[in-house]
Amino acid sequence: MVPSELINVLREDFQNYLNNFKSEDYNENPIVVKTIAHIGRVVENIRILASSLELSENEKIVAELIAKYHDIGRLWILLPENQEKKITDHADASVEYLKTNLVFGQLDEPTQHIIIQVIKNHNKPELPKKEGEAVIFYAMLIRDADKLETWRSTVEYITRKSGRPNLAAELSLSNKPFVTPSFIKIITEGGIPNKNEIQTLNDLLIFQMSWIFELHLKKSFQILNQKQFIRQLYDALPKNDPVIEVYRAIRIYIENKI
Numbered sequence: 001m002v003p004s005e006l007i008n009v010l011r012e013d014f015q016n017y018l019n020n021f022k023s024e025d026y027n028e029n030p031i032v033v034k035t036i037a038h039i040g041r042v043v044e045n046i047r048i049l050a051s052s053l054e055l056s057e058n059e060k061i062v063a064e065l066i067a068k069y070h071d072i073g074r075l076w077i078l079l080p081e082n083q084e085k086k087i088t089d090h091a092d093a094s095v096e097y098l099k100t101n102l103v104f105g106q107l108d109e110p111t112q113h114i115i116i117q118v119i120k121n122h123n124k125p126e127l128p129k130k131e132g133e134a135v136i137f138y139a140m141l142i143r144d145a146d147k148l149e150t151w152r153s154t155v156e157y158i159t160r161k162s163g164r165p166n167l168a169a170e171l172s173l174s175n176k177p178f179v180t181p182s183f184i185k186i187i188t189e190g191g192i193p194n195k196n197e198i199q200t201l202n203d204l205l206i207f208q209m210s211w212i213f214e215l216h217l218k219k220s221f222q223i224l225n226q227k228q229f230i231r232q233l234y235d236a237l238p239k240n241d242p243v244i245e246v247y248r249a250i251r252i253y254i255e256n257k258i
Contacts, residue, residue, distance in 0.1 A: 001058055001108060001111065002058055002061045002062065002065075002107060002111060006103075006106055006107070007061055009103055009106075010065065010103055010104070011068075013101070013103040013104075014068050014069070014072075017072070017075075018036055018039075018075075021036065021075050021078070022036075026078065029078070031074060031075075031078065032075065032078070035071055035074045035075055036075075038071060038149060038153070039067070039068060039070070039071055039072070041149045041152070042067045042070065042071075042142075042145050042146055042149050043064060043067040043068055045067075045144075045145035045146075045148050045149055045223075046063050046064065046066070046067040046141060046142065046145040047060070047063075047064065047067075048219070048223070049063075049141055049144060049145055049217055049219050049220060050063045050064075050141065052217070052218075052219035053217075053219075062111060062114065062115065062138065063138060063141055063142075065115055066115055066118050066119060066122075066138055066141070066142050067142060067145060069094055069097070069098060069104075069115065069119055070091075070094060070118075070119050070122050070142055070146070071090060071094065072094050072097055073087075073089075073090040073091060073092065073093025073094030073095070073096065073097055074090045074093070074094075076093045076094065076096065076097040077090065077093045082096075089123075090123070091119055091120055091121070091122055091123045091124075092120065094119050094120075095116050095119060095120050098112075098115070098116055098119070099116075113135075114132075114134050114135055114138060115138075117131050117135045118135055118138045118139045118142060119142075121135075121139055122139060122142050122143060122146065127139050127140065127143075140216040140217070141216075141217070143214065143216070144215055144216055144217050144220040147211050147214070147215065147220075148220060148223055148224065148227075148229075150208070151208060151211075151224070151227075151229035151230075151233070152227065152229065154205070154208060154233065155227075155229055155232045155233065158205070158232070158233075158236045159232065159236075173198065173199065173200055173201045173203070173204060174199055174200040174201070175200070175201055176200050176202075177200075177202065177238050178200060178202060178238070179200070179202045179203055179206050179237070179238075179242065179243060180193075180197060180198075180199055180200070180203050181242070182197070183197075183203060183206055183207065183210075184206075184242040184243070184245070184246055186210070187206065187209070187210045187246045187249065187250070188245055188246055188249050190213055190249075190253070191210070191213065192207070192210045192211065192213055192214065193206075193207050193210060195207065202237055202238065205233045205236055205237055206233075206237060206243070206246060208233060209230055209233050209234065209246065209247075209250055210250075212224070212230065212250055212253055212254060213253070215257070218257065218258070221254055221257040221258050222258060224254065225254055225258060230247075230250055230251070230254065234247045
């Protein structure tokens with residue numbers, strides 16, 4: 001349970017931490033700019049998703065806190081005093097931040113446990129099925145909110161006139177116009193390819209299309225459909241029979257979920 005008097009303190013503490021990275025030392029760092037913007041939009045998404053469910057006000061607050069803290073490790077890693085700790089996974093870094101945050105430490109232990117476990121597992125390949133129902137529920141919530149923002153961000157990038165080659169270069173991916181054949185087979189069978197096997201920008205786009213198989217909430221599918229994220233990713237891919245087959249399978253899946 002999050003006491004009402006602690007809610008504003010947590011929000012203020014979170015904002016103060018972000019403000020540390022708006023100084024001259026960090027304000028031109030693209031990681032900082034992108035992370036702060038990403039967190040803000042994921043918070044907006046999770047509020048929308050939470051409002052679509054029959055949740056208590058306390059449950060909505062916990063969801064908000066998870067969204068606020070889920071990627072804060074990307075900033076924590078940048079601080080000089082933390083670089084010697086050699087933590088590279090941003091989820092683990094977010095957990096390290098929370099464990100030393102005195103304001104967060106004022107929450108009751110069950111709530112701390114839920115938030116920490118959800119954040120620790122939010123970027124893992126599978127849901128933390130060994131955890132309790134609450135952790136699994138919030139993990140589904142943050143994963144959906146996170147994916148919706150990543151889709152939005154990718155679509156914004158590729159629809160810019162110079163977006164595609166810049167994105168490929170930024171991610172050290174080939175800009176060759178093909179999709180790895182194994183990706184096609186995996187997705188048409190309802191699976192998600194191995195992220196580590198992405199070779200081209202087209203692989204990345206079709207990999208993100210496959211995320212629909214990990215989407216959980218009806219509201220998430222409705223937003224995805226309304227925003228036409230999958231269609232816009234598809235529009236950026238070469239039009240050949242395998243890609244068309246993937247798009248058709250994904251469209252059928254989305255329509256069934258809606």
